[in-house]
Amino acid sequence: MTGSAELDATRDAYDGVAVRYAELFATELERNPLDRALLGAFAELVADAGGRPVADAGCGPGSVTAHLHGLGVDVFGVDLSAAMVGLARQAYPGLRFAEGSMTALEAADGSLGGVVARYSVIHTPPEHVPAVLAEFRRVLAPGGHLLLAFQADTAPGAHAFDHRVTLAYRWCPDTLAGLVAAAGLTETVRLVREPGPAERFLQAWLLARRPDDA
Numbered sequence: 001m002t003g004s005a006e007l008d009a010t011r012d013a014y015d016g017v018a019v020r021y022a023e024l025f026a027t028e029l030e031r032n033p034l035d036r037a038l039l040g041a042f043a044e045l046v047a048d049a050g051g052r053p054v055a056d057a058g059c060g061p062g063s064v065t066a067h068l069h070g071l072g073v074d075v076f077g078v079d080l081s082a083a084m085v086g087l088a089r090q091a092y093p094g095l096r097f098a099e100g101s102m103t104a105l106e107a108a109d110g111s112l113g114g115v116v117a118r119y120s121v122i123h124t125p126p127e128h129v130p131a132v133l134a135e136f137r138r139v140l141a142p143g144g145h146l147l148l149a150f151q152a153d154t155a156p157g158a159h160a161f162d163h164r165v166t167l168a169y170r171w172c173p174d175t176l177a178g179l180v181a182a183a184g185l186t187e188t189v190r191l192v193r194e195p196g197p198a199e200r201f202l203q204a205w206l207l208a209r210r211p212d213d214a
């Protein structure tokens with residue numbers, strides 16, 4: 001499991017930038033049609049699988065949580081950073097946000113229809129990512145969906161980079177997909193796109209599903 005010192009460092013870093021982060025990214029999804037398309041597909045898949053609750057793990061200021069809510073998803077946000085959770089509650093008072101870690105989600109085994117982790121697993125040291133993926137698998141119901149977004153690299157493995165907030169890792173999609181499979185989830189979709197004007201790296205999404213009989 002990710003050590004508490006690493007979680008503390010991530011929490012402190014995001015607490016320090018939360019207001020600025022929320023301002024910068026408040027309307028980011030509106031300019032991002034591919035992300036909206038994937039979140040839309042994820043919302044439909046979760047509904048088709050029974051419409052169980054969804055966790056937005058590492059929700060930050062809550063814009064993805066709110067977007068999914070707008071698509072009819074029964075979604076709640078979880079974030080390490082109290083400042084992020086406070087901003088999310090302020091911006092979206094009707095939605096549920098909690099302080100917590102994706103390393104130990106407050107959800108019963110097999111209770112969720114989906115987990116989305118958009119640019120949040122990037123802060124987990126690579127050696128601890130299998131435990132986080134196992135936690136996602138634990139909370140997913142059979143047939144539930146996991147959606148991951150991350151900065152990507154073509155070289156195999158995980159690569160630390162100078163993320164503007166705190167230590168982060170970009171992943172070779174094959175490497176991360178291998179860990180997702182090892183956690184007992186079946187990859188269903190993978191998208192890799194070129195960096196946009198304000199980005200330095202490839203950007204990737206992985207969608208995976210907990211098998212019905214697992």
Ligand SMILES: C[S@@+](CC[C@H](N)C(=O)[O-])C[C@H]1O[C@@H](n2cnc3c(N)ncnc32)[C@H](O)[C@@H]1O
Nearest residue numbers: 014058059060079080081101102118119120123
């Ligand atoms: C780059 S921001 C992304 C926020 C949001 N998902 C989005 O797409 O705008 C990363 C967020 O993940 C949170 N985070 C990182 N590690 C976490 C963990 N182990 N558990 C919960 N939240 C975490 C950080 O506090 C931060 O708010």
